[in-house]
Amino acid sequence: MKPAGRLYGLGVGPGDPELLTLKALRRLTSADVVAYFVAKGKKGNAYSIIEAHLRPAQTQLPLVYPVTTEALEPPLCYETIIAGFYDEVAETVAEHLNAGRDVAVICEGDPFFYGSYMYLHDRLAARFETEVVPGVCSMLGGAAVLGSPLVYRNQSLSVLSGVLPETELRERLATADAAVIMKLGRNFEKVRRVLTELGLAQRALYVERATMANQRIVALDEVDPMASPYFSLLIVPGKNWQA
Known part of the structure; x- marks a missing residue:
């Protein structure tokens, strides 16, 4: 049986592509799957930072937010919707990891400083080997x-x-x-x-x-x-x- 893949949380910096660290770049280019959080219809800042470094053979996995900053009519609740979203995408990422594929989740700034990656980490770190690469925060x-x-x-x-x-x-x-x-x-x-x-x-x-x-x-x-x-x-x- 193929061993599980490794989960990487990569801080890609505040926006300037030259502020991407060498370690983050190395982990990025070696990963089988590159996942990124993004709003509907957008490419996303994190993706724009690293786009030039992606290889054709890599699987790109957009994690599309169901809501962002828009006001919601009752009884809809942002916290409930977004928690369910993180549960869902964590399992999507887990499917790749269980198949033996390394997954790099890119994050603007630093993954653990208001970074969306942390919500995947909370859900998956007990199940898979992980590594977090810090980034220059905003x-x-x-x-x-x-x-x-x-x-x-x-x-x-x-x-x-x-x-x-x-x-x-x-x-x-x-x-x-x-x-x-x-x-x-x-x-x-x-x-x-x-x-x-x-x-x-x-x-x-x-x-x-x-x-x-x-x-x-x-x-x-x-x-x-x-x-x-x-x-x-x-x-x-x-x-x-x-x-």
Whole structure:
């Protein structure tokens, strides 16, 4: 009986294809199957990063989300739908692994930092041999293109989701030495309001699609809250201890 394949979670970086690590590239090109999460009708950022490296003999396995950010009418529930989706695609990947095929699941940024791969890992790591290859995450790509150090000396960094309730977001930012706020999109106006109330708006730096070809750096007060994309983030850097 042929031994089971190996599952790879590959971080492919924040967008710039040159930020793909050598190890991720090696695992990618040697895999029998390349799986990638994608929205309906899209190619996906992770796929765009690695597309040029794929071999004709490799099986490409798109894992198409049933929903993304659209509002759902009751009784539909995003959490229930997406959990069922991860259950389903985990078994699809498991079929390839059971057939002895190595599967590389690509993921923007790092697989374990808000990465979709982690939901497959949770479901399959106890059943199959796995390896996770870390990647350059978006907040580090953002800090680099903004030219802003994140933390100095003994400062701590808080990584926050813009989805947090306004009160909780305010409480966490009020005590943070430095912060990165992700998952903006439709939450942008709420986040900007909190930053302004706390006197942090002047320190805050905003970037869309950091390191990608269509990267855009915008002043905080000039951001259109209705047009802030999913791949955007805010950085509140730590104060320069030498200043």
